[in-house]
Amino acid sequence: MLEMLSFIQQLIILYSIALVGYAAKKFGIIDDTADKALTNIILYITLPALIVFSMDFPFSFSFLKNFYTLIFLSIYILVLACILAFFMARQNNLPEDKGGVYQSLIIFGNQGFLGYALCFSLFSKEGVMYASVFNLFFLFLIWTYGVYLIAKEQLTFSWRILILNPGVLATSFGLLLFLMPFKLPLTISKFLENLGTPTTPLSMLLIGSLIGNLKKDVLLKLCKDKHLWQAVFAKLIIVPLLPFMLIFFNIKFTLLAIAVILTAMPSAPTTAIFAKKYGSDTYFGSIGICVSTLLSLLSLPLLYWLLNILAK
Template identity: 25%
Template sequence: MDVITVATAISVMGIIIGIGVLLSSRMEIGTQAKQVLVITVLNVAVPSVILNGVFNTDVSDDLLRQVGIIFGLSVGLHLAAVVLALGMARLLGFTSTKARQLTVLAALGNTGFIGIPLCATIFGPVGGLLAAVVDAGLDFVVFTVAIYLLQAGSSFRLRQLKSLLNLPLAAVIVGISSAFIGFEPPAVVRQLVELLSGLAAPLAMLYIGILLQQLLARTGFRIEAAVFFPLVFRLLLFPGLMLLLLAALPLAELTRNVLIISLSMPTFMLAAILFSRYTDQEDTAVMTISFSTILSLATIPLITYVSLLLF
């Protein structure tokens, strides 16, 4: 994995975030406009990234084995991150409810909204496909463990699992299944998903820039003291521990590199929606998402550089 390639991709995304900040400062961008961006990225662009990866990849037994390994590691590593973050939050003296909330922000990264487009940019179509599998593992943890933690004592409900049924996951299943049976999509479909996949990264970064500008306009550069814990854990501590673990595992180079990038992501975007629904701490979530995204422009290349020293 080339640090310069990663740094270039991150720099470009940072510039697009800046454009989003500028646009939001020059005009009023309401809730509906932001929802259009989110829906377009999650339900159109990201599924297209995944399908484009399938259409341009030879789905061999080796790739299917990598998919299984990545999904298992994604679930296992994110569960481990939850346990570790919760234990550290309690050791730091946070109340039970606050510790649960900060754990969700610290343990779970933006593997879908940023991770999939970034891996597709760095590693090509197959990178986007494997990153989508990492995100599928994260989704499982989000809609089971994370929601349970945010409900602060409420029991787990099976209907929470319906949120696992989403278009990106459907794209993974449909794409790999079609490739497995030898289905060849028409040329128009191939060109369509290739064009739409190019929307993912720019629109996602514009949305983050808009979100960031609106947060700063509302609160300034003030950072709640408690937010430093999820920032340090999400961007430095967890990726550092993850690197040590991955160094001990006999993984294919692409599998390891996709995991390194995906697990170094800032706090996941969906946290703002979940906090709005289950808690009264939405600003804490938005603040963590925004500042972790800004800081990740520096920490992701740093983690990449450290990985080169280990592997």
């Protein structure tokens, strides 16, 4: 119960930051130029720094079995989530600027900040270490397939953009660090930590600002959009149930719990950032992120309670 209260506190903090961004847009403190600047700062500076910092811990051979299990769980869940999202979008016959955002809301969760915070609350440093490994495939996928989903209709899009972008480069460098038998010097590690830490508050400020662009009638219309609720339900309930299918296999409870927790994260703020960057339906993405973040207050404790009942 204490862990869940800690997680709920983290959600309240995030939502409050989004409200500040919303108010800043309404009072003219943040304008459209600032939205673009924030997007570029997050994508090209703070987020890559956070990725490298989060993967800077020493590798050991005793950890190898758990490493393979976590990678398998991550690939298994994300591949099935991609298939589910694709067919849901196809069934709804969504336009391209909305369909990619719709799929991204279902597939990609806020595993960086919220995920690490909750894993640390439940499993201490071991939880952060396991979460970092589980997120390896996620990071590659969101910076490749995630970009492709949202940017594929742009004339300027190319596979060069898909591979040589800051997220993939940072993840590749972080993976190299992970495989090395040493850590970065303390000064560099602290530099990356300080540079990467603002990613989450800046992301939530941007989401709040983007919502602030909406008129009240448009906001209400989006909240009534059945496709938004389909995406949120799939992200918070259907996709997190996928690891439950492996509950009777000989998988360490901590590893399975990490997989469930990270998969059950609300939709990633990166979706709205990519949508803003590549000209897709930013408002649909921003509202989907906020709604899923709010409702995860209910879904996450329920899923974790169910896992404890079934697995122990």
